[in-house]
Amino acid sequence: MSKLRVAVLGARGRIGAEAVKAIEAAEDMELVAALGRGDKLETLAEAGAQVAVELTTPASVMGNLDFLIRHGIHGVVGTTGWTEDRLAQLTTWLAGSPRTGVLIAPNFSIGAVLTMRFAAQAARYFESVEVVELHHPNKVDAPSGTATRTAQLIAAARAEAGLGAQPDATATALDGARGADVDGVPVHAIRLRGLLAHQEVLLGGEGETLTIRHDSLHHSSFMPGILLGARRVTQTPGLTFGLEHFLDLG
Ligand SMILES: NC(=O)C1=CN([C@@H]2O[C@H](COP(=O)(O)OP(=O)(O)OC[C@H]3O[C@@H](n4cnc5c(N)ncnc54)[C@H](OP(=O)(O)O)[C@@H]3O)[C@@H](O)[C@H]2O)C=CC1
Numbered sequence: 001m002s003k004l005r006v007a008v009l010g011a012r013g014r015i016g017a018e019a020v021k022a023i024e025a026a027e028d029m030e031l032v033a034a035l036g037r038g039d040k041l042e043t044l045a046e047a048g049a050q051v052a053v054e055l056t057t058p059a060s061v062m063g064n065l066d067f068l069i070r071h072g073i074h075g076v077v078g079t080t081g082w083t084e085d086r087l088a089q090l091t092t093w094l095a096g097s098p099r100t101g102v103l104i105a106p107n108f109s110i111g112a113v114l115t116m117r118f119a120a121q122a123a124r125y126f127e128s129v130e131v132v133e134l135h136h137p138n139k140v141d142a143p144s145g146t147a148t149r150t151a152q153l154i155a156a157a158r159a160e161a162g163l164g165a166q167p168d169a170t171a172t173a174l175d176g177a178r179g180a181d182v183d184g185v186p187v188h189a190i191r192l193r194g195l196l197a198h199q200e201v202l203l204g205g206e207g208e209t210l211t212i213r214h215d216s217l218h219h220s221s222f223m224p225g226i227l228l229g230a231r232r233v234t235q236t237p238g239l240t241f242g243l244e245h246f247l248d249l250g
């Protein structure tokens with residue numbers, strides 16, 4: 001059987017370098033290009049890449065995806081910074097290349113995907129909920145893509161359950177003291193040397209609290225999700241948002 005021809009964009013970055021190793025080690029894949037900033041995207045087409053794993057920066061990702069989609073190269077995207085406007089733009093580009101698939105995964109680790117699932121399940125039963133994400137201090141964005149997605153899923157679950165705004169009697173506060181407001185859910189971002197990628201969802205009701213915590217201790221935690229995404233995206237035209245769509249979570 002022929003191997004899947006995979007490229008990495010952002011190959012010299014923290015997660016990109018780990019992805020290069022994981023793809024090289026995968027028996028059913030061949031790493032055909034490993035590009036960093038300034039490298040020519042045309043290399044991808046010349047190398048016959050079928051899938052490109054995009055792990056760069058929010059500032060670079062749209063330009064890269066524009067190229068990939070125009071050349072019919074499937075995308076597996078871990079880069080953050082997704083807004084409604086960006087997703088709409090992507091959908092428009094994909095409509096012009098109907099056989100091309102793009103997976104955007106706010107988080108490739110199974111534990112983080114489950115955290116999002118569990119948080120959305122729990123959200124309808126608790127009056128209060130806040131998200132705390134904790135990352136290494138070299139991270140360029142805040143809050144994290146995972147925390148933003150988690151808060152959006154929680155907010156949707158609360159709305160579906162008919163829950164109103166959360167109780168919060170704060171009358172005065174320094175700017176930022178209550179975190180960022182993501183669809184009514186406070187999200188707090190910690191940046192601390194020694195950490196990698198961590199998240200807590202704190203839920204509170206009458207006389208009880210529930211904390212859901214996930215820790216990525218090494219970039220290897222993201223690799224099975226990236227490899228799964230690369231395998232599945234070739235069979236999944238259009239835009240898929242979230243690795244859970246490629247997993248059987250029951
Ligand atoms: N979804 C997930 O599970 C995960 C997502 N991420 C996300 O992945 C992204 C990268 O994170 P991380 O590896 O820590 O960041 P790094 O800064 O370590 O890596 C980003 C790399 O991308 C390179 N780069 C920038 N622009 C381009 C471009 N146009 N073409 C090719 N390469 C480019 C950078 O080069 P230079 O240094 O020269 O600027 C750098 O080497 C972030 O958005 C992060 O949030 C991270 C971990 C898990």
Ligand SMILES: O=C(O)C1=N[C@H](C(=O)O)C[C@H](O)C1
Binds near residue numbers: 147198
């Ligand atoms: O920058 C990181 O490191 C990570 N970024 C992603 C995010 O913003 O959610 C995924 C994970 O948290 C690691």
